[in-house]
Amino acid sequence: MTEIIDGNAVAQDIRDELTDSIETLADDGARPGLATVLMGDDPASQTYVNMKQRDCEEVGIESHHVDVDGDAPPQVLFDTIADLNDDPEIHGYIVQAPVPDHVDYRDVIRRVDPTKDVDGFHPENVGRLVAGDARFRPCTPHGVQKLLESIDVDTEGKDVTIVGRSDIVGKPLANLLLQKADDGNATVTVCHSRTNDLGAKTRNADIVVAAVGVPELVDGSMLTAGTVVIDVGVNRVDADTDKGYELVGDVEFESAKEKASAITPVPGGVGPMTRAMLLYNTVKAASMQEDVAVDLP
Numbered sequence: 001m002t003e004i005i006d007g008n009a010v011a012q013d014i015r016d017e018l019t020d021s022i023e024t025l026a027d028d029g030a031r032p033g034l035a036t037v038l039m040g041d042d043p044a045s046q047t048y049v050n051m052k053q054r055d056c057e058e059v060g061i062e063s064h065h066v067d068v069d070g071d072a073p074p075q076v077l078f079d080t081i082a083d084l085n086d087d088p089e090i091h092g093y094i095v096q097a098p099v100p101d102h103v104d105y106r107d108v109i110r111r112v113d114p115t116k117d118v119d120g121f122h123p124e125n126v127g128r129l130v131a132g133d134a135r136f137r138p139c140t141p142h143g144v145q146k147l148l149e150s151i152d153v154d155t156e157g158k159d160v161t162i163v164g165r166s167d168i169v170g171k172p173l174a175n176l177l178l179q180k181a182d183d184g185n186a187t188v189t190v191c192h193s194r195t196n197d198l199g200a201k202t203r204n205a206d207i208v209v210a211a212v213g214v215p216e217l218v219d220g221s222m223l224t225a226g227t228v229v230i231d232v233g234v235n236r237v238d239a240d241t242d243k244g245y246e247l248v249g250d251v252e253f254e255s256a257k258e259k260a261s262a263i264t265p266v267p268g269g270v271g272p273m274t275r276a277m278l279l280y281n282t283v284k285a286a287s288m289q290e291d292v293a294v295d296l297p
C-alpha cells in the first residue's frame, strides 16, 4: 500500500509546535515579525504571499507586506530592502521569487541583512549551509527533510536523486542531504536539463525528489518499486476549472503511485511545508536577534 504523505498535516503540527515559542518571545516583548515583498503581479506569487500572511496570523507572528510596482526601477526594490534591514520590528523578510526580468535576483539577495534572510538565500547563508553550519535552512529543502522524517525515512546511506539544480531547492537540498548529520548522510545525484538518461538515475534511487518545474516529467516508468517520491513542483496548467487552471506536480502522480512506497501529492505535499519552514526560520531569527531562547520543532 502506497503512503500518501500529508504535507498539510505535517505543516499543521509544525505550526502548532511553533505557537508556544512565539508566545514565549511575545511574553518577552519580542513578538516575531515577518515581512513579505512582492515585486510585480505574478498570480501564483500573490497566492503564496497571501498564504504566508495567513499562516503568520494563525501562529501569532506579526506580518507585514510591501508591494513594489513591477515596472519600477530596481532601486525602488533596493530601497525597500534597506528600510526592512533597518526596521527593528522586522526579524525576517523574503523577496518573493521570481522578480521581473529587469531585476537580477542575485542583486536583490545580496542586499538582504543575512540575519534577517529567512529564505536562507544570501551568499553568507549559502556558504554557512555548505560548510555545515546553517543559520537558516532554505524553506523548501528543510520542508522536504521534515517530510522524510515524518514518515520515518532515514536518509543515511540512501541513494537520493534530485531532479533540478535550482538555487532555491536542488542545490541546497543536495548539500543538506550530503552532510554528516542525522538528517543527511545520503549519496546524492543531482540531475538537470543536460543529464543523460534521466530515467537511469531516478530508477537507481531510494528517494526521488522532483524539483524542476516541468509538469509530470517523472512518471512511473522512471521509478523502481518501493521508491519514496517527493514532488516539489507546483505547476499551473490550463484546465477547464473555475480558476482556469489545475495544479500539477513534476511527477505524474497516478503512474508514480503504483511504484512508490510513499509519495507527496500536489497540492498538499511540499507546498505547505515550504510555508511552515518560513515560520520556523522567522521564529529562529527573532530568537537570535532578541537573545531569547526558544524550542524549535
Ligand SMILES: Nc1nc2c(c(=O)[nH]1)N[C@@H](CN(C=O)c1ccc(C(=O)N[C@@H](CCC(=O)O)C(=O)O)cc1)CN2
Pocket (backbone or CB within 6 Å): 047, 048, 051, 094, 095, 096, 097, 098, 119, 139, 140, 168, 234, 247, 266, 267, 268, 269, 270, 271, 272, 274, 275
Ligand atoms: N522568496 C521565495 N520565493 C519563492 C520560494 C521561496 O522559498 N522563497 N519558493 C517558491 C514558491 N513558494 C514559496 O514562496 C511556494 C510554493 C507553493 C506553496 C503552496 O503552499 N502550495 C500549495 C498550493 C497553493 C495554490 O493553491 O496555488 C500546495 O502545494 O498545496 C507555497 C509557497 C518560488 N518562490
